[in-house]
Amino acid sequence: MLLVIPTFRRAALCCLLWSLAVLSFAQTKPFKVIAFYTAKADLAHISFVHEANRWFPQMAKKYHFTYDSTNNWKNLDTAFLKNYQVVLFLDTRPEDPDQxxxxxxxxxxxxxxxxxxxxxxxLSPSAIPQNWDWYHNTFLGSGQYGSNTWRPTSAVLRVEDQHPTTRSLPRTFKASPNEWYRWQNDLRTNPDIRILLAIDSTSFPLGTGPKPNEIWHSGYYPVVWTNKNYRMIYVNMGHNDMDYEHKYDNTNRTLSHTFSNKEQDQFIINALLWLGRSK
Structure with a gap:
């Protein structure tokens, strides 16, 4: 006899199974995470790095992984990386060819x-040119930077793919304030890329300006994706809102936080557990 399960019960069952899966992840052998950062430019990026280096150790205790961080990019060598199962880039990329x-x-x-x-x-030409083709075009698939919204504002994000990292999320949710990026390449045309989260049209207009091009009124903007050929996830979030109007008073006051959003935080933990446990 075919067993028919009502829709609401199927949804509850899916949530239960996902919770059990996350729990089983947390109970397996701990994995090690190393976060690289620079934290020398842009008040918002520095604020995010400091916040991340407080939040991830708390999550490490809760979900049973090890979290280390370093601003010494000379550690990015084969011998050092052998000690870690997951690498994070919190705010910058390596510039040295050997790294x-x-x-x-x-x-x-x-x-x-x-x-x-x-x-x-x-961005070419700029202080950070596109001079690493494997990383930007093959690995990330995005190419170079195109433009961004301003000022940092919240956006409604939409789940684009039923991936292990997104299955516990609602169809849409409101993200923390952020500076949202547009990219040179259309990731939808890349067969290696799975877009996980994108900006939902209910977010528009997105940004407050003052420049007209800093306010988006339409378009398709992926903000989280993975490359099927690698164990990787890129997350566009990571730019807190700051008290820019008083930056010369040396207050450097943070007006919003990245890790203060239930759904967004859950996604980042889902992603980290998936990267650390999967093969």
């Missing part, structure tokens, strides 16, 4: 990575 080579080797041989916001930025 780039070591990271590419790490990713091509089973390593896992999560990058936030500015870690994907590149």
């Amino acid at each position: 780039r080579k070591a990271f590419e080797h790490y990713m091509k041989h089973g390593g896992a990575w999560m990058g936030f916001h500015f870690s994907a930025f590149a």
Whole structure:
């Protein structure tokens, strides 16, 4: 006899199964995470890095993984990376050719990575040019930076793919305030890319300006995605709102936080557990 389960019961069952899966992840052998950061430019990026380095150790205790962080990019070599199952780039990318080579080797041989916001930025010509083709075009798939919204504002995000990292999320949810990026390449045309979260049309107009091009009124903007050829996830979030009007008073006051949003926080934990536990 065919057993028919009512829709609401199926939804409850799915939530229960996902909770059990997360619990089983947390009970397996701990994995090790290393976060690289620079935290020298842009008050918002510095604020995010400090917030991340407070939040991730708390999550490490709760979900049973090890979290280390360093601003010494010279550690980005093959011998050092062998000690870690997941690498985070909190705000920047490596610039040294040997460090780039070591990271590419790490990713091509089973390593896992999560990058936030500015870690994907590149623009030619600028102080951070697009001079690393494997990283920006093959690995991330995004190419170089196109434009951004301003001022940092919340957006409604929409789940685009039923991936292990998104199955516990509602169809749409409101993200923390952020500076949202547009990219050179259309990720929808790349068969290697799975877009996980995108900006929902209910967010428009997005941004407050004052420049007209800093306010988005329409379009398709992916904000989280993974490359099927690697264990990786890029997350566009990572730019807190700051008291820019009084920055010269040395207050550097943070007006919003990235890790203060139930659904967004859950996604980041889902992603980290998926990267740390999956093969």
